[in-house]
Amino acid sequence: MPMEPERDRCLLTECEPCQNPGEPCRFCSGTGWWRPESPRRDENGVISWVRVEEPCRMCASTGNEHNPVRPLF
Ligand SMILES: [Zn+2]
Ligand SMILES: [Zn+2]
Known part of the structure; x- marks a missing residue:
């Protein structure tokens, strides 16, 4: 059972939550x-x-809180 985030980053090139991970999703x-x-x-x-079990859509499976939630997939 995969319990690690699948990706390091979402699909956005300039993404604050991915560059500076803060709260977990x-x-x-x-x-x-x-x-x-x-x-x-x-x-x-x-x-x-x-x-x-699905990749989390709210953080694009990065595990980092994305707020506001953007279209990540
Ligand atoms: Zn991101
Ligand atoms: Zn998530």
């Missing part, structure tokens, strides 16, 4: 990954929640 706790739950419907129509 509040959405992923600085890991660069978040684990939301997404709904899955089985053949009986019963919805269950499955935990998935």
Whole structure:
């Protein structure tokens, strides 16, 4: 299970949070990954929640707090 930020920097060339990392991202706790739950419907129509792991969109998987959040992907 990857628990390290996937990237050092986001896609912005001039990015203050990436050049001077401050607070860890509040959405992923600085890991660069978040684990939301997404709904899955089985053949009986019963919805269950499955935990998935995705790169954190709020910090472009850098683990650095980006505030304000920008379009990073
Ligand atoms: Zn950045
Ligand atoms: Zn994050």
